[in-house]
Amino acid sequence: MRIGVFICHCGSNIAGTVDCASVASVASTYPDVAYATDIMYACAEPGQDAIIAAIKEHRLTGVVVASCTPRMHEPTFRKTVERAGLNRYMFEMANIREHVSWIGKDMEANTNKASELVRMAVSKLRLNRELKPKSFPVTKRLLVVGGGVAGIQAALDAADAGLEVLMVEKQPTIGGKMAKLDKTFPTVDCSSCILGPRMVDVAQHPNITLYAYSEVESISGYVGNFDVKIRKKAAYVDWSKCTGCGLCTEKCPSKKSYDRFNEGVGPTTAIIIPFPQAIPKKASIEREYCRQFNTGKCGVCAKVCPTGAINYEMQDEFIDAKVGGIVAATGYDLMDWTVYQEYGGGRYPDVVTSLQYERMLSASGPTGGHIKRPSDGEEPKDVVFIQCVGSRDVSIGRPYCSGFCCMYTAKQAILTKDHIPDSHSYVFYMDIRSPGKGYDEFTRRVQEEYQARYIRGRVSMVYPKGKKLIVRGADTLMGTQVEVEADLVVLAVGAEAAKGAPHLAEKLRISYDSYGFFMEGHPKLRPVETNTAGVFLAGACQGLKDIPSSVAQGSAAAAKALALLSRDMLDSDPQIAAVNVNRCVGCRKCIEVCPFKAIQEIDLRGQPKAEVIETVCQGCGLCNATCPQGAIQLSHFTDNQLLAEVEALCRF
Amino acid sequence: MSVLKEKELRVIGFLCNWCSYGGADTAGVGRFAQPTDLRIVRVPCSGRINPLFVLKALLGGADGVLVSGCHPRDCHYAEGNFYARRRLEVLKGFLPVLGIDPRRFEYTWVSASEGQRWQHVVTTFTANIHALGPASFSPEARELQILNAAAR
Numbered sequence: 001m002r003i004g005v006f007i008c009h010c011g012s013n014i015a016g017t018v019d020c021a022s023v024a025s026v027a028s029t030y031p032d033v034a035y036a037t038d039i040m041y042a043c044a045e046p047g048q049d050a051i052i053a054a055i056k057e058h059r060l061t062g063v064v065v066a067s068c069t070p071r072m073h074e075p076t077f078r079k080t081v082e083r084a085g086l087n088r089y090m091f092e093m094a095n096i097r098e099h100v101s102w103i104g105k106d107m108e109a110n111t112n113k114a115s116e117l118v119r120m121a122v123s124k125l126r127l128n129r130e131l132k133p134k135s136f137p138v139t140k141r142l143l144v145v146g147g148g149v150a151g152i153q154a155a156l157d158a159a160d161a162g163l164e165v166l167m168v169e170k171q172p173t174i175g176g177k178m179a180k181l182d183k184t185f186p187t188v189d190c191s192s193c194i195l196g197p198r199m200v201d202v203a204q205h206p207n208i209t210l211y212a213y214s215e216v217e218s219i220s221g222y223v224g225n226f227d228v229k230i231r232k233k234a235a236y237v238d239w240s241k242c243t244g245c246g247l248c249t250e251k252c253p254s255k256k257s258y259d260r261f262n263e264g265v266g267p268t269t270a271i272i273i274p275f276p277q278a279i280p281k282k283a284s285i286e287r288e289y290c291r292q293f294n295t296g297k298c299g300v301c302a303k304v305c306p307t308g309a310i311n312y313e314m315q316d317e318f319i320d321a322k323v324g325g326i327v328a329a330t331g332y333d334l335m336d337w338t339v340y341q342e343y344g345g346g347r348y349p350d351v352v353t354s355l356q357y358e359r360m361l362s363a364s365g366p367t368g369g370h371i372k373r374p375s376d377g378e379e380p381k382d383v384v385f386i387q388c389v390g391s392r393d394v395s396i397g398r399p400y401c402s403g404f405c406c407m408y409t410a411k412q413a414i415l416t417k418d419h420i421p422d423s424h425s426y427v428f429y430m431d432i433r434s435p436g437k438g439y440d441e442f443t444r445r446v447q448e449e450y451q452a453r454y455i456r457g458r459v460s461m462v463y464p465k466g467k468k469l470i471v472r473g474a475d476t477l478m479g480t481q482v483e484v485e486a487d488l489v490v491l492a493v494g495a496e497a498a499k500g501a502p503h504l505a506e507k508l509r510i511s512y513d514s515y516g517f518f519m520e521g522h523p524k525l526r527p528v529e530t531n532t533a534g535v536f537l538a539g540a541c542q543g544l545k546d547i548p549s550s551v552a553q554g555s556a557a558a559a560k561a562l563a564l565l566s567r568d569m570l571d572s573d574p575q576i577a578a579v580n581v582n583r584c585v586g587c588r589k590c591i592e593v594c595p596f597k598a599i600q601e602i603d604l605r606g607q608p609k610a611e612v613i614e615t616v617c618q619g620c621g622l623c624n625a626t627c628p629q630g631a632i633q634l635s636h637f638t639d640n641q642l643l644a645e646v647e648a649l650c651r652f
Numbered sequence: 653m654s655v656l657k658e659k660e661l662r663v664i665g666f667l668c669n670w671c672s673y674g675g676a677d678t679a680g681v682g683r684f685a686q687p688t689d690l691r692i693v694r695v696p697c698s699g700r701i702n703p704l705f706v707l708k709a710l711l712g713g714a715d716g717v718l719v720s721g722c723h724p725r726d727c728h729y730a731e732g733n734f735y736a737r738r739r740l741e742v743l744k745g746f747l748p749v750l751g752i753d754p755r756r757f758e759y760t761w762v763s764a765s766e767g768q769r770w771q772h773v774v775t776t777f778t779a780n781i782h783a784l785g786p787a788s789f790s791p792e793a794r795e796l797q798i799l800n801a802a803a804r
Contacts, residue, residue: 069677070694071669098680099692103771109656109688116691506725511671513765531670531764532728575696595730620729621700625739637696642705645693649664650712 001126002034004060005118006051007096008042008067014101019111023066023096026115030122034058042067048080055084062086062128064121066094066114072522087130089574089636092121116649123648127641131574136615138224139324140164140565145216145504148176149547150539151329152198153554154561158327159207161562166321167202168230170500172213173261173278175199176331180261182361182369184547185411186442192277192364199279212280217318219326219507222596222618223534224570228321234314235284237271241309244281246273248301248310257289259366263356265374266366271301271310276364283309325561328518328530329538329554330504332495335390335398342461343389343491349374350469351462351489354385354408361415371419373488376467380423380487383416384471385409386459387429390494398494400515404546405492406433410443412490413452425452426484428459428473436546455482462489495544508535517543528557536560575636576617577624583631584609590623590632599623599632655689661715661781663689665774666705668698668733671722674764676774684771687778690718697721698759699732703743710752711793711800716781719759720773726763733761751790755780 005027009015020038028036035058041047042065054060063086065077070093078088094117100110140163144155147169159165167174178184179199181191202208217229237248252269259268261275270289273281283301291298292312302310334353338346350373352360363369373380387409391402406429413425432454434440446452457474464470471484497516505512510530511519518541521529528536538557539550564570577590577599586608591599598616602609610623610632621634630639655662667673673694679686695701698721706717719740721733740759747754758777762770789797 069673069680071674071677095677095692098677100688102680102683103686104688105685106688109659112656113688113691120691120693509728509730511674511722511726511728511764513763519763519765531674593735595732618729620697620732621695622697622729622732622735625700625702625735634696634700637700639702642693642695643708646664646705646709646712646714649662649691650709650714 001032001062002058002060003032003062003064003122003125004051004054004058005030005033005036005064005122006042006054006066007036007038007114007118008047008065009038009040010067010097011041014067014097017101017105017107017110018096018114019107022111023114023118027118027122030119032126033122034060043073043076051077051080052084055081055086060086062090062092062125064092064094064118064125066096066118066121068097069095069099089131090125090128092125092128094118094121120645120648123644124641127638127644128636131635133571133574134614135569135571136224138565138567138570139322141166141321141323142561142565143168143226143228143321143323143326144329145326146176146329146331146539146541147174147202147210147212148329148331148539148550149178149195149198150331150550150554151176151327152202153551154327154329154538154558155208156198156201156205157555157558158561159205161558163207163562163565165208166230166323167208167210168214168216169210169212170215171260171274172235172272172282172284173274173280174202174210174212175277175279177355178547179275179277180263180355181358182363182365183411183415185407186436186438188411188414196277199277203279210280211319212282213284216504216507220596222616223564224324226323226326226534228323230319230321232317232319234316235282236287236310236312236314237283237285238309238311238314239280239282241307242282243307244273244283245306246283247304247306248283249273251300251304253298253300254289254291257286262359262366263353265352265356265359324565325534325536326508327536327538327557327561328504328508328510328541329557330498330501330541332540332544333498334493335496337389337491337493339396340389342459343386343489344462348462348464348469350487351491353491353493354405354412355493357412357490361412361419369419371416371488378487379420381420382424382426382484382486384484384486384489385413385425385427385492386471386489387427387492388494389491391492392430393494398496398515400544401433402495403433403544405494406443407436407439407546409492410446410452413446414450417450417452425450426471426486427452427454428471429454429456430458436548457482495540498541501541508532510535517541528553528560534564572615573619575619575634576614577612577619577621577632577634579610579612580631580633581609583629585629585631586610587628589626589628593622593626595620595622660689661786662713663691663716663718663778663781664709664714665690665692665718665720666695666698666701667692668721668728669694669696670728671726671764672720672762672770675720675762675766675770678764678767679770682767684767686771686774689778689781690774697727697729697732698736699727699729701736701740703739706740706743706757707750708800710756710787711797713787715784715787716756716758716777718773718777720762721759723761723763750796751792753784755784756787
C-alpha cells in the first residue's frame with residue numbers, strides 16, 4: 001500500500017500550537033507511507049487539488065489527512081480522494097485541531113500527540129478495504145411533528161412541492177403558541193389574521209393529512225423508510241361526525257375546567273373547542289373535568305349534539321405509517337416561574353405571565369379583548385412588565401436568553417396603551433435585546449411615542465398593598481431604588497424546550513442539550529439537519545427563536561426534506577456489518593441484539609447462519625461486539641482495524 | 653516515542669462518534685484546555701466496544717483507558733449504550749481478578765453538547781491516572797501480557 005499523509009495547518013488554528021512540518025516528517029517514517037507533507041488549508045480548493053495531484057504523482061492508494069474533526073470534513077475529503085480515482089473509504093482522518101491544537105498550548109506535547117494520532121490513522125488505513133454502497137428505495141412521505149407556525153410552514157412548503165405530508169399535533173388544534181398571540185411584533189399585525197389562513201391551508205391541502213390531538217408513539221426504521229406509530233388520543237367525540245357547531249360547549253354544565261388554550265385566564269367547559277379559528281374545529285372532552293366521567297351522570301353533550309358525535313366509550317387509536325423523512329417542530333413551553341418567590345411565587349392573582357396577558361388582549365380570549373385584573377375584573381391603569389423572569393439567570397440554571405421577550409413586552413406595552421389610553425406602562429429590564437429588522441426602532445417607539453417607562457434594573461420584590469401591588473426594584477441607571485404601585489404585573493417568563501421534547505428526541509434518536517433543545521448537525525452549516533439522517537428541525541425546538549426565524553427554519557427544513565425525498569433511491573452507507581459464514585455458528589446472538597432487526601437467519605446447506613440485510617443495517621457494531629466467534633465484523637470498524645489503532649499507541 | 657517522558661502517561665479513550673466524540677469536538681471548539689495524554693479511538697457506538705479492546709490496551713501498556721458514550725436513553729442507535737454499560741460494568745468488576753487496578757479503567761457518558769463536561773472528565777481521569785503512576789503489573793497480569801503479545 002502507498003499512503004499519502006497531509007498535515008493541515010488550518011491557517012494558524014493548527015500550526016499555531018503544532019509543528020506541522022515535523023509531524024509530516026515523522027509521518028514519512030511510518031510503514032507504507034510513501035509521501036507526507038504539510039499543507040496550508042487542506043479543505044480549500046488548492047489544498048484539495050494538491051491532494052489529488054499527489055495521489056496521481058505518487059501513485060497513492062490511501063490517504064490520511066490530519067486536520068479538523070472527521071465530523072466536519074470527512075465527507076469533503078472522501079469526495080476529494082474519489083475525484084482522484086480512489087475508493088472513498090481508502091481514507092482516514094486524524095483530528096489534530098479539536099482534539100489537539102485547540103485544547104492545549106504546549107507545542108512539544110501537541111506535536112507529539114498529533115504525530116501519534118497520525119500513526120493511529122495510518123495503522124487503521126493499512127487495513128481499510130474498498131467499500132461500495134447499495135441503493136434502496138425511498139418512501140416519499142414526510143412526517144411533521146408539531147403544528148405550530150414552524151411545522152405549518154414546513155408542511156405547506158413540502159406539500160406544495162408535491163410531497164405527501166403527515167402532521168401530528170399534540171393539542172386538539174394546530175397553531176401552536178402563535179395562535180395564542182393577539183398581535184405580533186414589530187408590525188403589530190394581528191396574529192390570527194396571518195396565521196389563520198395558513199392553518200386553513202393545512203386543513204384543506206390535498207397532500208396533508210392532519211392528526212390533531214395525537215402523539216408519536218414510536219418510531220423505528222431509518223432514513224428513507226421510517227415506520228411511525230401515531231397515537232390518536234380519544235377525544236370522546238367522533239370527529240367524522242362533529243361539525244364544530246359548539247352547542248355542546250354552550251350546554252356543558254362543568255364550567256370550571258382549566259382553560260389550557262387560554263393559559264387559565266378564566267375557566268372553560270369540560271367539552272371544548274379551543275378557539276373560534278381552531279383547526280380542526282372539532283370538540284374534545286377533557287376527561288378530568290367531565291361529569292360523565294367523574295360521576296357517571298350527566299350526558300348533556302350527548303343529548304344536545306345534533307349529529308350524535310359524542311362517544312364516551314372512545315379509545316385511543318393507533319395509526320401506522322411509513323415515512324421517508326421527519327421534521328421535528330415541537331416548539332417551546334414557558335418555564336415554571338413560581339420558583340421566584342420575589343414575584344409572589346404564584347400567590348397573587350394580579351401577577352400574570354406574558355402569555356396570559358396575551359390572551360387578555362385577544363378579542364377571541366376569555367375577556368373579549370378587555371384587559372381586566374384577574375382579582376376583581378377592574379381595568380388596570382398602572383401595568384408593570386418584568387423582563388427576564390427565568391432567562392439569563394444562572395441561579396436557577398437558565399443562563400440563556402429567551403430571545404423574544406424584549407420584543408413582545410414592547411408590543412404588549414403598546415397594546416396596553418391602545419386598549420387603555422390613560423394607562424401607564426413600566427418595564428423593568430436588564431438589557432434591551434432587539435437585533436432584528438425593524439426591532440430596535442420598535443423598542444424606541446414604545447418609549448418615545450407610547451411613553452412606556454423603561455427602568456433598567458431588577459425587581460427585588462412584589463407585595464400587595466390594599467388593591468395594589470407594590471413593585472420594588474433598582475434603577476441602575478439612576479442609581480436609586482424605585483417603587484411602582486401597580487394594578488397588574490406581567491412577567492416575561494423565560495421559555496424552555498417543550499415538555500416531552502427529550503422523550504421525542506429519544507424516539508427519534510437525536511441528541512438534545514441540557515435544556516432539552518434538539519441538537520442541530522452543525523451550529524452554523526447544518527442548522528436544520530440532525531446527526532440522524534432524515535430527521536430535520538424547525539422552530540424553537542432547536543433553540544428559542546421568534547416567528548420570522550421559525551418560519552424561515554420551517555421552510556429550510558422543508559427544503560432539506562425535499563432534497564432528500566426528491567430521490568427515488570438512496571445510497572446506503574456501506575460501513576455496515578458483514579458475516580463471515582465460515583466462522584458463523586448460527587447462535588443467533590447478533591439477531592437478538594440488533595436494534596434494527598437488520599440480521600436474519602438463513603439456511604446455508606442445512607446450517608443456520610446469520611445474514612445482514614444491507615440496507616437496514618445502520619452500522620452500530622453491536623453485533624460485532626456480541627459475536628462470540630468474531631464472525632460478524634463491522635466494515636470500516638473491524639476488530640482488527642480498531643486494535644491496530646490501539647496497538648499503534650501501545651507498541652511504540 | 654509515544655508519550656512525553658516525565659510529562660505524559662499513556663491514556664487511551666474509546667469514544668462513540670455521535671455523542672462523546674462530538675462532545676470532545678465541542679470542547680475543542682470552545683477551547684476548553686485539557687491534558688495532552690489522551691488519545692482517542694473513534695467508534696460508531698459504545699456498544700461496538702468489545703471489553704477485550706480495553707483489556708488489550710491495558711495489557712499492551714496503556715496506563716488508563718476511558719470509554720465514553722451517549723447518555724443512557726439517548727443512544728444514536730437506540731440501545732447500544734445499555735449493552736455497553738452492562739459489559740463495561742462486568743469488565744470493571746473483572747479487572748482485579750486479572751491483576752489490573754480497576755481504577756485504570758473508567759466509563760462515562762458525555763453528550764455532543766457537553767464540551768465543558770468533557771473537559772472535566774478528561775482532566776479528572778488524567779489526574780487520577782497520574783496519581784496512580786505508570787502501570788505496573790501483577791504476576792497474573794504479566795502472564796496475560798505474554799499471552800497477549802504472543803497472539804499478535
